[in-house]
Amino acid sequence: MKTLIVHAHPEPKSLNGSLKDLAVSTLEEAGHQVRVSDLYAMNWKAVLDAADYGTAASDPLKVAADSGRAFEAGTLTPDVLAEQEKLLWADTVIFQFPLWWYTMPAILKGWVDRVFSYRFAYGVGEHSETKYGERFGEGTLAGRRALLSVTVGGPASHYAARGINGPIDDLLFPIQHGILYYPGIEVLPPFVVHGADRLTPEDHPAVAEAWRHRLRTLETTAPIPYRPQNLGDYDLPSLHLKPHLEPIGTTGFSLHVRT
Amino acid sequence: MKTLIVHAHPEPKSLNGSLKDLAVSTLEEAGHQVRVSDLYAMNWKAVLDAADYGTAASDPLKVAADSGRAFEAGTLTPDVLAEQEKLLWADTVIFQFPLWWYTMPAILKGWVDRVFSYRFAYGVGEHSETKYGERFGEGTLAGRRALLSVTVGGPASHYAARGINGPIDDLLFPIQHGILYYPGIEVLPPFVVHGADRLTPEDHPAVAEAWRHRLRTLETTAPIPYRPQNLGDYDLPSLHLKPHLEPIGTTGFSLHVRT
Numbered sequence: 001m002k003t004l005i006v007h008a009h010p011e012p013k014s015l016n017g018s019l020k021d022l023a024v025s026t027l028e029e030a031g032h033q034v035r036v037s038d039l040y041a042m043n044w045k046a047v048l049d050a051a052d053y054g055t056a057a058s059d060p061l062k063v064a065a066d067s068g069r070a071f072e073a074g075t076l077t078p079d080v081l082a083e084q085e086k087l088l089w090a091d092t093v094i095f096q097f098p099l100w101w102y103t104m105p106a107i108l109k110g111w112v113d114r115v116f117s118y119r120f121a122y123g124v125g126e127h128s129e130t131k132y133g134e135r136f137g138e139g140t141l142a143g144r145r146a147l148l149s150v151t152v153g154g155p156a157s158h159y160a161a162r163g164i165n166g167p168i169d170d171l172l173f174p175i176q177h178g179i180l181y182y183p184g185i186e187v188l189p190p191f192v193v194h195g196a197d198r199l200t201p202e203d204h205p206a207v208a209e210a211w212r213h214r215l216r217t218l219e220t221t222a223p224i225p226y227r228p229q230n231l232g233d234y235d236l237p238s239l240h241l242k243p244h245l246e247p248i249g250t251t252g253f254s255l256h257v258r259t
Numbered sequence: 260m261k262t263l264i265v266h267a268h269p270e271p272k273s274l275n276g277s278l279k280d281l282a283v284s285t286l287e288e289a290g291h292q293v294r295v296s297d298l299y300a301m302n303w304k305a306v307l308d309a310a311d312y313g314t315a316a317s318d319p320l321k322v323a324a325d326s327g328r329a330f331e332a333g334t335l336t337p338d339v340l341a342e343q344e345k346l347l348w349a350d351t352v353i354f355q356f357p358l359w360w361y362t363m364p365a366i367l368k369g370w371v372d373r374v375f376s377y378r379f380a381y382g383v384g385e386h387s388e389t390k391y392g393e394r395f396g397e398g399t400l401a402g403r404r405a406l407l408s409v410t411v412g413g414p415a416s417h418y419a420a421r422g423i424n425g426p427i428d429d430l431l432f433p434i435q436h437g438i439l440y441y442p443g444i445e446v447l448p449p450f451v452v453h454g455a456d457r458l459t460p461e462d463h464p465a466v467a468e469a470w471r472h473r474l475r476t477l478e479t480t481a482p483i484p485y486r487p488q489n490l491g492d493y494d495l496p497s498l499h500l501k502p503h504l505e506p507i508g509t510t511g512f513s514l515h516v517r518t
Binding site: 049113160 | 269270271272273299303305306307308309319320321322323357359360361362363364365366368369371372375395412414416417419420421422423424425426429430432433436437438441456488493496497498499500505509510511512513514515
């Protein structure tokens with residue numbers, strides 16, 4: 001495998017830092033190639049602004065159009081171009097981050113905002129009444145697989161089906177389906193460490209072993225079976241799930257996973 | 260009302276900028292006090308790091324504990340202290356932002372990551388086997404109301420109950436419930452402008468009138484009836500919704516809204 005690890009934690013000696021290091025060593029020992037984007041160490045610019053598009057920036061700024069023009073002209077900033085190149089190189093992408101306020105830290109969201117430019121990650125393919133782009137299963141990054149490795153402060157029960165925070169799979173859906181599956185990446189079930197702030201040194205070997213197991217079985221792990229947009233499951237142009245696929249009245253993110 | 264508007268768009272002449280300006284003028288004309296945190300104009304630091312906690316930063320950095328210690332010592336950075344003061348001043352908070360990759364832009368997530376410190380927005384109240392803090396309906400910001408004003412690129416049908424992106428209410432749940440209701444803020448139904456990239460000048464008056472109507476009726480709008488954590492709806496310590504409140508087997512974010 002050619003694995004890109006995108007890592008987002010300010011403390012190298014944190015649990016997240018340890019999980020990232022363990023991923024590098026485990027994958028390299030298994031003969032895989034690994035590259036790491038350690039966003040804090042890179043001092044990653046989190047905030048998308050007109051400077052990202054140079055001479056392609058219009059006045060007033062149009063984020064989608066301008067980022068697409070800069071992408072097509074090859075004039076996105078070097079930091080963004082480098083990340084796009086890594087994504088195209090990789091066949092597997094691991095995101096290592098703590099769940100802060102139920103989603104990714106700002107520095108990682110800013111990586112998405114800036115790297116996932118128009119024409120690269122969205123605005124790909126024909127958009128008309130009969131086709132709404134190549135996305136959700138198709139797109140620039142099709143053929144790749146991703147895995148979220150997430151540390152969570154609260155206990156697992158709070159993130160269970162009836163837990164007060166909402167199910168962890170639903171909390172991660174906007175990332176897994178909305179950010180990763182959108183440009184074509186298949187998404188493996190996440191690796192979630194709960195109660196991260198309460199872990200004791202005695203807990204560490206079990207967490208490490210569980211993570212090593214996931215890493216060693218990445219190639220044989222089945223992705224979450226999200227429904228592709230363009231293979232018949234959705235009506236056009238509404239992009240509503242077809243009535244026969246799930247009972248009318250059913251709602252929620254789980255509709256978009258094949259059962 | 261005393262309204263804080265937190266605004267996150269890089270282009271003042273954008274739809275988001277116009278909606279923010281319209282909120283300011285509409286509320287001020289109605290005699291309300293308004294303060295604005297224009298995050299791009301403020302050059303808001305989006306990335307949480309050890310520098311946020313000064314001498315309260317431990318080595319290795321512990322985000323929760325260190326931010327709580329800095330909060331209690333009054334030594335959080337001036338930019339964060341100013342935002343916390345605005346939140347305590349306000350009775351109403353409006354967030355104006357574009358939905359980028361199904362959630363808020365990085366600069367706004369970074370406002371949350373840094374301003375919502377431990378002991379201010381979380382880690383409040385007793386945490387034991389019989390009580391898991393004052394949160395979800397209680398907390399430092401109880402008594403306040405918030406409203407998301409969000410622009411969305413895609414058409415409304417893609418965000419409907421069976422739409423491919425998932426329902427907009429579910430996409431906003433991690434923000435509305437997980438970020439705002441958590442420290443005690445009641446959340447009003449969002450104001451969502453769909454198809455934002457396809458709006459023509461002919462559409463603008465209708466959007467403006469709809470927004471003015473929401474602003475003028477803010478005080479009489481009922482909040483989303485999220486379930487308070489500590490008023491009997493949840494079992495302890497699991498914080499699972501009690502079996503009699505929704506059928507067993509039901510899952511998803513909507514469980515946490517009283518029906």
